[in-house]
Amino acid sequence: MNGPIDKSLRERAARVIPGGMYGHQSAASLPANYPQFFARAEGPWLWDVDGNRYLDFMCAYGPQLFGYAHPGIDAAYANQMRTGDAMTGPTALMVELAEAFTSMISHATWAMFCKNGSDATTIALMAARAQTKRNAIVRATGAYHGAQPWSNPRPAGTSPGDRAGQHFCTYNDVASLEEAVKAAGDDLAAIFVSPFRHDTFQDQSLPTREFAQRCRELADKTGALLIVDDVRGGFRVSRDCSWSIVGVEPDISCWGKTIANGHPISAVLGSDRARPGASSIFTTGSYWFAAAAMAASLATLELIRETDYLERLNAMGDTLRAGFDERAKAHGFSIRQTGPSPMPQILFDDDPDYRVGYGWCSEMLKRGVYTHPWHNMFLSAAMGDAEIAFALKAAGESFEALRASVASLEPHRMFAGRT
Amino acid sequence: MNGPIDKSLRERAARVIPGGMYGHQSAASLPANYPQFFARAEGPWLWDVDGNRYLDFMCAYGPQLFGYAHPGIDAAYANQMRTGDAMTGPTALMVELAEAFTSMISHATWAMFCKNGSDATTIALMAARAQTKRNAIVRATGAYHGAQPWSNPRPAGTSPGDRAGQHFCTYNDVASLEEAVKAAGDDLAAIFVSPFRHDTFQDQSLPTREFAQRCRELADKTGALLIVDDVRGGFRVSRDCSWSIVGVEPDISCWGKTIANGHPISAVLGSDRARPGASSIFTTGSYWFAAAAMAASLATLELIRETDYLERLNAMGDTLRAGFDERAKAHGFSIRQTGPSPMPQILFDDDPDYRVGYGWCSEMLKRGVYTHPWHNMFLSAAMGDAEIAFALKAAGESFEALRASVASLEPHRMFAGRT
Numbered sequence: 001m002n003g004p005i006d007k008s009l010r011e012r013a014a015r016v017i018p019g020g021m022y023g024h025q026s027a028a029s030l031p032a033n034y035p036q037f038f039a040r041a042e043g044p045w046l047w048d049v050d051g052n053r054y055l056d057f058m059c060a061y062g063p064q065l066f067g068y069a070h071p072g073i074d075a076a077y078a079n080q081m082r083t084g085d086a087m088t089g090p091t092a093l094m095v096e097l098a099e100a101f102t103s104m105i106s107h108a109t110w111a112m113f114c115k116n117g118s119d120a121t122t123i124a125l126m127a128a129r130a131q132t133k134r135n136a137i138v139r140a141t142g143a144y145h146g147a148q149p150w151s152n153p154r155p156a157g158t159s160p161g162d163r164a165g166q167h168f169c170t171y172n173d174v175a176s177l178e179e180a181v182k183a184a185g186d187d188l189a190a191i192f193v194s195p196f197r198h199d200t201f202q203d204q205s206l207p208t209r210e211f212a213q214r215c216r217e218l219a220d221k222t223g224a225l226l227i228v229d230d231v232r233g234g235f236r237v238s239r240d241c242s243w244s245i246v247g248v249e250p251d252i253s254c255w256g257k258t259i260a261n262g263h264p265i266s267a268v269l270g271s272d273r274a275r276p277g278a279s280s281i282f283t284t285g286s287y288w289f290a291a292a293a294m295a296a297s298l299a300t301l302e303l304i305r306e307t308d309y310l311e312r313l314n315a316m317g318d319t320l321r322a323g324f325d326e327r328a329k330a331h332g333f334s335i336r337q338t339g340p341s342p343m344p345q346i347l348f349d350d351d352p353d354y355r356v357g358y359g360w361c362s363e364m365l366k367r368g369v370y371t372h373p374w375h376n377m378f379l380s381a382a383m384g385d386a387e388i389a390f391a392l393k394a395a396g397e398s399f400e401a402l403r404a405s406v407a408s409l410e411p412h413r414m415f416a417g418r419t
Numbered sequence: 420m421n422g423p424i425d426k427s428l429r430e431r432a433a434r435v436i437p438g439g440m441y442g443h444q445s446a447a448s449l450p451a452n453y454p455q456f457f458a459r460a461e462g463p464w465l466w467d468v469d470g471n472r473y474l475d476f477m478c479a480y481g482p483q484l485f486g487y488a489h490p491g492i493d494a495a496y497a498n499q500m501r502t503g504d505a506m507t508g509p510t511a512l513m514v515e516l517a518e519a520f521t522s523m524i525s526h527a528t529w530a531m532f533c534k535n536g537s538d539a540t541t542i543a544l545m546a547a548r549a550q551t552k553r554n555a556i557v558r559a560t561g562a563y564h565g566a567q568p569w570s571n572p573r574p575a576g577t578s579p580g581d582r583a584g585q586h587f588c589t590y591n592d593v594a595s596l597e598e599a600v601k602a603a604g605d606d607l608a609a610i611f612v613s614p615f616r617h618d619t620f621q622d623q624s625l626p627t628r629e630f631a632q633r634c635r636e637l638a639d640k641t642g643a644l645l646i647v648d649d650v651r652g653g654f655r656v657s658r659d660c661s662w663s664i665v666g667v668e669p670d671i672s673c674w675g676k677t678i679a680n681g682h683p684i685s686a687v688l689g690s691d692r693a694r695p696g697a698s699s700i701f702t703t704g705s706y707w708f709a710a711a712a713m714a715a716s717l718a719t720l721e722l723i724r725e726t727d728y729l730e731r732l733n734a735m736g737d738t739l740r741a742g743f744d745e746r747a748k749a750h751g752f753s754i755r756q757t758g759p760s761p762m763p764q765i766l767f768d769d770d771p772d773y774r775v776g777y778g779w780c781s782e783m784l785k786r787g788v789y790t791h792p793w794h795n796m797f798l799s800a801a802m803g804d805a806e807i808a809f810a811l812k813a814a815g816e817s818f819e820a821l822r823a824s825v826a827s828l829e830p831h832r833m834f835a836g837r838t
Contacts, residue, residue, distance in 0.1 A: 023703025161580030284442025
């Protein structure tokens with residue numbers, strides 16, 4: 001709940017930050033009672049600057065796989081920071097981390113490390129272009145692959161050349177995929193896909209086996225590389241690349257967010273087939289060789305390998321989904337819960353301007369649960385039965401409150417005037 | 420000195436990292452005895468994996484302004500990490516950091532934070548394009564503005580569209596600047612400049628007042644934005660934007676490296692004139708709102724404001740330069756030391772394939788001093804009189820050893836066959 005401290009910080013931010021805030025963590029498109037600024041976080045819990053506590057179903061928009069301030073992972077970071085972090089060259093941890101990833105991810109024989117998810121997707125794009133000496137890519141309409149000019153979801157500040165040679169298909173629609181590949185012709189460098197459809201404002205869709213296999217076949221047939229952008233989905237769908245669930249291996253996969261439980265590192269993993277292209281490009285960043293985030297990533301990968309976190313995430317996600325559904329029905333709402341259980345997207349039927357969804361999230365927030373009205377959410381392994389019960393209790397009360405107020409809801413100002 | 424542990428790590432890296440290593444921290448283009456992997460660092464000192472200690476004149480390629488493992492800065496990072504780092508939104512530190520920057524940097528009224536230097540330069544480019552609704556940019560041949568496709572120093576993996584609308588001038592050459600601006604015509608979005616010429620393999624040049632003023636005038640005349648890329652030079656030339664030394668204020672400046680003494684954060688700073696463009700773009704990254712690096716940056720900015728670090732860097736740089744020059748002459752070498760004293764570039768006369776420079780660096784390394792044969796170097800405030808004396812003693816011995824071996828030097832394999 002945004003209180004007086006949040007309000008005061010927003011006023012100060014409006015003076016010194018363009019638009020008051022930018023990017024995916026701007027609260028401008030969230031329900032009016034959502035806070036912009038936070039004070040602390042621990043395990044599955046998050047506190048805003050006015051002292052309100054939330055069970056956080058955004059997990060920092062993904063990274064918090066094992067919960068905030070994880071003692072073991074953060075100790076690995078802090079210890080390495082004291083020994084040596086950003087130095088004049090990498091440490092042995094870079095080799096160890098590349099070995100850990102290539103031993104865990106079936107398709108991968110090599111790894112490169114960077115900082116942003118956008119770095120990973122851009123390296124993948126460059127590696128594919130360098131390897132094939134071609135320019136065109138096929139990607140799905142509405143899929144987010146980062147905010148670099150070539151992939152930015154908005155046109156502002158981009159140049160037509162940034163998006164030259166991009167051909168679009170519809171996720172899971174084989175005919176549209178074939179058409180886009182045909183349009184790219186003999187210039188096709190890469191087919192770029194999300195591991196499942198996780199577009200904002202939309203129901204999520206798991207990949208069909210037919211679509212994934214056709215991506216693989218078309219890449220092989222044309223000599224293009226198949227790239228799976230696992231930055232958002234990675235390690236919440238599988239301990240391997242997410243397309244392992246449909247039995248398809250990409251040439252390159254892109255990783256970030258979960259791989260060091262929130263510490264700043266992302267990764268590109270590739271097969272031997274993709275190695276020449278990756279070896280030929282120049283790519284770098286000031287902090288890409290820094291060791292502390294690599295130590296945290298090694299500690300995170302160990303937890304991924306050696307705990308039942310994924311089975312627990314799935315079980316909790318299933319319980320949550322069934323419980324939300326039951327409570328929605330009990331109060332006369334019809335909701336669509338889509339995507340993998342640990343990454344739920346919840347949208348309301350008959351809600352073209354999302355006002356009902358916004359209203360529900362707003363009620364959930366009042367009851368100490370941070371959900372999102374149009375972006376998929378994330379469970380963390382720091383959650384347990386008590387947290388799931390807490391969320392379900394809040395959900396029941398929120399549906400009840402929503403039932404009482406739904407007739408008088410107004411659309412969020414983002415949608416005012418739209419239907 | 421690369422020993423058996425370094426050798427073994429290189430062999431493992433060759434299997435799991437494309438090309439064995441990538442980017443600016445690859446040792447492939449350094450003298451043959453340089454190590455690739457490091458074990459630890461403290462203050463001005465760096466240890467490789469085989470236990471050799473170096474006085475490090477690369478400072479992690481810039482970031483280490485106050486020395487490795489700085490207790491106060493690292494404590495700020497560690498404390499904030501325990502409280503809350505990457506969360507579902509920013510903390511008050513983001514506002515405080517934007518306020519700190521805008522109070523210190525004359526031209527700036529706003530700030531945006533990101534992770535890589537390349538993020539900062541790309542945001543600047545996008546903001547200028549969004550603001551002017553134009554595409555072209557003018558930049559200097561050979562200047563490095565990061566490794567994104569639009570600025571990548573190599574063509575591999577880039578597409579012709581990435582560089583559309585780029586017009587090149589020669590740094591400090593007003594006539595070439597005017598010509599490039601003319602060529603961009605009414606499509607000019609930005610003039611992009613380094614604070615001084617710090618191209619690799621070249622003598623450095625401080626900006627002439629005439630060149631800087633003409634950049635400002637031409638931006639004003641054409642309605643383009645003037646962007647100073649201070650990622651590498653920032654805070655080693657001035658406590659303000661580096662072009663304060665020639666009395667010219669840009670519309671946007673790009674920062675990184677030193678601003679948190681090696682912790683991962685970069686920044687874009689801008690004036691009110693540039694605010695509409697910056698406010699209109701979508702730009703973001705998974706870890707851009709994380710608080711720990713912001714806490715470290717606030718601690719670093721405090722040291723920048725409140726210590727005599729810059730005067731000390733200049734004094735040490737001057738002593739070093741005079742001492743190197745004297746020792747070179749004493750052994751019959753003629754060297755060119757260029758650029759700001761805290762960021763020396765040292766090149767040898769009559770050394771077209773850099774073999775003499777490589778030879779000298781190789782000798783310095785044997786004596787525990789890490790210098791660079793073709794990239795500008797960096798002093799840190801953790802150095803003092805004892806370290807400068809150590810470097811000068813090593814330099815004298817290295818020039819002497821080089822005199823004995825110079826006739827038999829071979830060119831580095833990078834240059835084999837070139838003259």
